[in-house]
Amino acid sequence: MTDEEIRTIVRQVLAVRVVAQTPARASAHIPHASFVRLQMVVPTEPGSPCIIEPAVTCNNCGYCVSHGH
DSSP states (O other), X not given: OOHHHHHHHHHHHHHHHHHHTSGGGGGGOOXXXXXXXXXXXXXXXXXXXXXXXXXXXXXXXXXXXXTTO
C-alpha cells in the first residue's frame, strides 16, 4: 500500500466520523451517566449534615444521589 492510498483511507474514515457527529444528531443527546440522579430519600431538613461531607450543612446539591459520586 502506498502512502497516498493510506491517506485516502484515513480521509474516508474521518469523513464518515465527522458526518456521524453533525449537529443533526445533537437532538438525540443522551446525558452522561454522572448527571443522572438516583431515586433515593436524602435527609433534607434544614441544618442536617451533608452525607458526603458531614462537617458542612446539606445544601441539596444532589451530589450524593448522582452517579458522579
